Amino acid sequence: MVGMLKAVRFLAPAMVLGAVPMAGNAWAAGRSEPWQMWFQEPASPVMERIVEFHDIIFAIEVGVVILVLGILCYVIVRFNAKSNPVPSTTTHNTLLEVTWTAVPVLILIIIAVPSMKLLYYADRVEKAEMTLKITGNQWFWTYAYPDHGGFSFDSVIVPDDELKKGQPRLLTVDNPVVLPAQTNVRLLFTSADVIHDWAVPSLGLKLDAVQGRINESWVRINAEGDYYGMCSELCGVNHGFMPVHVKAVSKQAFQAWIDKAKQEFANTDNAAAVRMAAGAPDR
Amino acid sequence: MANQAATAPGEHEHRPTGWRRWVYSTNHKDIGTMYIVLSMVAALIGGGMSMLIRLELMEPGIQYITDFQFYNVVVTGHGFIMVFFVVMPALIGGFGNWFVPLMIGAPDMAFPRMNNISFWLLAAALLLLLIAAFTQGGPGTGWTVYPPLSNIDFHPGAAVDFGILSLHLAGASSVLGAINFITTIFNMRAPGLTMHRMPLFCWAILVTAFLLLLAIPVLAGGLTMLLTDRNFGTAFFEVAGGGDPVLWQHLFWFFGHPEVYIIIIPAFGIISQVVSTFSRKPIFGYLGMAYAMVFIGFVGFVVWAHHMYTAGLDADTRAYFVGATLVIAVPTGIKIFSWLATMWGGSIDFRTPMLFACGFIFLFVLGGVTGVALANSGIDLAWHDTYFVVAHFHYVMAIAAVFGMFAGYYYWIGKMSGRQYPRVLARIHFWTFFVGVNLVFFPQHFLGMAGMPRRIPDYPDAYAGWNYVSSAGAFITSFATLLFFYIVWRTLTSGEKVAANQWGEGAKTLEWTVASPAPFHTHEDLPDMTGKQPAE
Numbered sequence: 001m002v003g004m005l006k007a008v009r010f011l012a013p014a015m016v017l018g019a020v021p022m023a024g025n026a027w028a029a030g031r032s033e034p035w036q037m038w039f040q041e042p043a044s045p046v047m048e049r050i051v052e053f054h055d056i057i058f059a060i061e062v063g064v065v066i067l068v069l070g071i072l073c074y075v076i077v078r079f080n081a082k083s084n085p086v087p088s089t090t091t092h093n094t095l096l097e098v099t100w101t102a103v104p105v106l107i108l109i110i111i112a113v114p115s116m117k118l119l120y121y122a123d124r125v126e127k128a129e130m131t132l133k134i135t136g137n138q139w140f141w142t143y144a145y146p147d148h149g150g151f152s153f154d155s156v157i158v159p160d161d162e163l164k165k166g167q168p169r170l171l172t173v174d175n176p177v178v179l180p181a182q183t184n185v186r187l188l189f190t191s192a193d194v195i196h197d198w199a200v201p202s203l204g205l206k207l208d209a210v211q212g213r214i215n216e217s218w219v220r221i222n223a224e225g226d227y228y229g230m231c232s233e234l235c236g237v238n239h240g241f242m243p244v245h246v247k248a249v250s251k252q253a254f255q256a257w258i259d260k261a262k263q264e265f266a267n268t269d270n271a272a273a274v275r276m277a278a279g280a281p282d283r
Numbered sequence: 284m285a286n287q288a289a290t291a292p293g294e295h296e297h298r299p300t301g302w303r304r305w306v307y308s309t310n311h312k313d314i315g316t317m318y319i320v321l322s323m324v325a326a327l328i329g330g331g332m333s334m335l336i337r338l339e340l341m342e343p344g345i346q347y348i349t350d351f352q353f354y355n356v357v358v359t360g361h362g363f364i365m366v367f368f369v370v371m372p373a374l375i376g377g378f379g380n381w382f383v384p385l386m387i388g389a390p391d392m393a394f395p396r397m398n399n400i401s402f403w404l405l406a407a408a409l410l411l412l413l414i415a416a417f418t419q420g421g422p423g424t425g426w427t428v429y430p431p432l433s434n435i436d437f438h439p440g441a442a443v444d445f446g447i448l449s450l451h452l453a454g455a456s457s458v459l460g461a462i463n464f465i466t467t468i469f470n471m472r473a474p475g476l477t478m479h480r481m482p483l484f485c486w487a488i489l490v491t492a493f494l495l496l497l498a499i500p501v502l503a504g505g506l507t508m509l510l511t512d513r514n515f516g517t518a519f520f521e522v523a524g525g526g527d528p529v530l531w532q533h534l535f536w537f538f539g540h541p542e543v544y545i546i547i548i549p550a551f552g553i554i555s556q557v558v559s560t561f562s563r564k565p566i567f568g569y570l571g572m573a574y575a576m577v578f579i580g581f582v583g584f585v586v587w588a589h590h591m592y593t594a595g596l597d598a599d600t601r602a603y604f605v606g607a608t609l610v611i612a613v614p615t616g617i618k619i620f621s622w623l624a625t626m627w628g629g630s631i632d633f634r635t636p637m638l639f640a641c642g643f644i645f646l647f648v649l650g651g652v653t654g655v656a657l658a659n660s661g662i663d664l665a666w667h668d669t670y671f672v673v674a675h676f677h678y679v680m681a682i683a684a685v686f687g688m689f690a691g692y693y694y695w696i697g698k699m700s701g702r703q704y705p706r707v708l709a710r711i712h713f714w715t716f717f718v719g720v721n722l723v724f725f726p727q728h729f730l731g732m733a734g735m736p737r738r739i740p741d742y743p744d745a746y747a748g749w750n751y752v753s754s755a756g757a758f759i760t761s762f763a764t765l766l767f768f769y770i771v772w773r774t775l776t777s778g779e780k781v782a783a784n785q786w787g788e789g790a791k792t793l794e795w796t797v798a799s800p801a802p803f804h805t806h807e808d809l810p811d812m813t814g815k816q817p818a819e
Contacts, residue, residue: 003430031743031745032734032735033733033745034730034743034747034748035729035749036732036733036745037729037733038729038733039665043458047665050661050664050665050751053659053662054665055434057655057656060652061652061653061655064652065648068645068648069645071627072644076631076641078630078631079562079626079628079630080630080632080633081630081632084628084629084631085630087628089564089565090564090624090628091343091564091565091566092568093567093624097617100620101616101617105613108612111609112605112609115368115662116662117661118659118662119598119602119659119660120598120602121661122661124598138437156476167747169343169743169744170742171743193437194429195432197593199734201665201733202734206593206665207593207595208593208594210528210529210594210595211522211528212527212528222608224727230739231736232593232669233429234355234424234429234432235432237351237352237422237423239355240739240741240742
């Protein structure tokens with residue numbers, strides 16, 4: 001069943017746009033490709049389940065649209081004034097009315113069951129192996145590692161004119177957040193000022209960072225790599241310029257990074273905030 | 284005045300002229316006309332703002348708007364203007380005022396003077412919103428106005444306060460209008476016109492009026508709380524004072540979700556009238572249609588937090604909202620199938636109003652299925668605050684509701700002005716607008732799937748392709764809209780004169796029994812509807 005739905009997933013964009021070539025399996029993990037029409041390649045169990053769930057509802061969506069369009073086209077051809085000069089007077093059909101009430105109810109139940117499973121699965125993890133605390137600021141993220149000595153650092157966008165070759169525009173930061181792959185990580189979110197939203201599409205992650213509360217989610221990154229996202233709640237003038245860059249490394253590399261980071265970020269004094277205020281990206 | 288009955292019917296001593304006719308109007312037709320004119324003016328402003336956005340987003344990098352506060356103000360203004368000053372005035376203030384009294388056989392609305400103040404409050408509200416945009420940086424908060432961003436620390440100055448006052452006036456305008464419609468529909472139907480014989484457009488306006496009556500006060504409460512937080516030291520949403528920003532979201536969306544039904548339900552009503560007239564068949568399943576709208580309105584009040592799935596709500600709470608939101612698909616589906624069943628077996632004349640109605644049915648379903656998908660909190664993790672949501676709500680509002688507006692315009696302009704629209708130009712308008720809006724919004728589904736967030740002035744290079752297509756569509760849509768304004772001018776200045784009933788046997792509602800243009804006063808003798816067939 002799922003395999004068939006996967007086929008629908010691959011066929012559907014082609015159905016929709018005819019000859020537009022599909023990106024196929026060349027999707028890069030971690031960020032969008034040009035002309036992308038589909039989700040980014042999933043890199044966490046939550047995103048994998050989101051993609052599977054989408055296969056189900058997309059099939060239903062396409063089915064409903066084709067059904068309605070089909071009936072509409074038929075009616076236009078068969079019952080226009082030339083083809084059917086005398087209109088009927090039918091205004092009721094109990095069987096039809098019951099059917100088109102009951103069948104949608106059934107379809108909604110078919111949607112609701114996996115939907116609830118996904119909701120609860122994505123909500124939180126039973127056994128977290130470590131915690132990452134994420135604070136939203138205008139206009140950068142601060143990451144703290146409470147289980148690893150409690151150090152924290154800021155992650156600020158690198159402006160266009162300071163990008164090195166190969167670094168993606170508007171997604172590159174000075175200090176990416178480093179996490180170990182294949183590890184259940186509890187994520188805690190809050191904000192130092194307005195509401196922000198930390199999102200990484202390929203990991204199926206999105207949660208608001210709100211002052212005065214701590215929101216919780218979790219992630220397990222399947223493989224090492226770079227995963228990007230952007231702030232997803234309007235937070236002021238540079239809302240479009242506070243990206244998220246998650247760098248997933250092996251557990252050993254993570255431990256090595258932790259040891260280095262503890263020293264490097266020991267004297268974190270909100271240097272980034274000062275830089276922002278001094279007008280670093282004027283954009 | 285005691286001898287009023289002695290004067291002959293139709294005589295009116297003080298028919299106003301000049302500016303007093305409009306400023307002091309108590310005539311439902313004139314007030315309806317003013318609402319439509321306001322809606323057209325606002326459409327040019329709101330549409331202009333959307334063109335600014337699409338121009339900037341046409342290519343990656345920053346080309347035109349270097350002041351990002353201004354960009355956020357344009358995004359905010361675009362949303363407010365389209366919702367409150369284009370769609371609502373056209374459908375409710377405009378067509379509602381014009382045709383509810385005509386359709387139920389009433390000489391005017393129950394409270395003609397209150398009708399006047401409803402209109403002028405809205406005009407003042409529009410002015411205040413425009414002032415807000417130019418005050419000290421403007422409100423760059425989005426139409427959702429979330430604190431802390433909208434609170435005094437992050438939006439100092441008076442811009443947000445002007446915005447709040449604008450919304451208070453617009454809200455008051457709508458509530459007074461709602462009282463007027465409810466009273467008129469319940470009490471002033473012609474003898475024999477029972478509720479179950481009333482045209483579906485009247486049902487639509489009745490349901491919409493109740494939604495307005497119950498939802499707007501909650502918005503007003505929230506707005507007042509934000510105003511006092513900003514200016515008088517309260518801490519409803521101010522964390523340092525013990526408040527909660529998420530409280531605003533609950534209050535706003537408790538209004539905000541019924542608001543979107545307020546926008547679409549009148550369009551549903553117009554589509555029912557148009558489909559029935561041009562299929563030359565009564566609407567299939569009249570009672571189902573009427574009560575589907577009631578049900579949608581009712582359930583629409585208990586689903587608001589599906590706009591807040593990533594705010595940090597508890598999982599069980601979100602599970603409830605998923606279930607409740609999915610439920611709305613059932614009555615909506617009943618309406619779609621009923622329109623199709625009305626057309627089935629009909630003898631359909633594909634005049635321009637019917638083109639827009641057919642377009643509505645298809646495009647509303649397209650927007651509706653993405654709505655059913657978005658109802659699911661789990662998958663909303665991928666879609667919240669992305670262009671997928673933008674695509675969804677523009678399909679159901681900017682496309683479907685606007686198609687409803689155009690269907691109403693082409694259907695009723697003959698009755699309102701006495702002149703017919705130019706037929707060939709109208710068809711060109713339909714097709715170019717259809718192509719344009721689909722080009723703008725369909726690719727936005729892809730952008731959202733790929734992860735592009737909302738409300739950003741620039742984007743990573745990978746999103747360039749579909750953004751370009753969307754912006755190209757915006758130019759086509761602009762051309763189509765300018766063509767529409769030309770059509771309006773042509774109609775009013777040199778359109779063919781029309782008879783009382785220009786649409787033939789399918790047009791069975793009471794407005795087609797009066798002359799075109801409808802006289803200043805109509806139904807001064809109440810029509811006797813006892814024993815007549817339901818006026819579909």
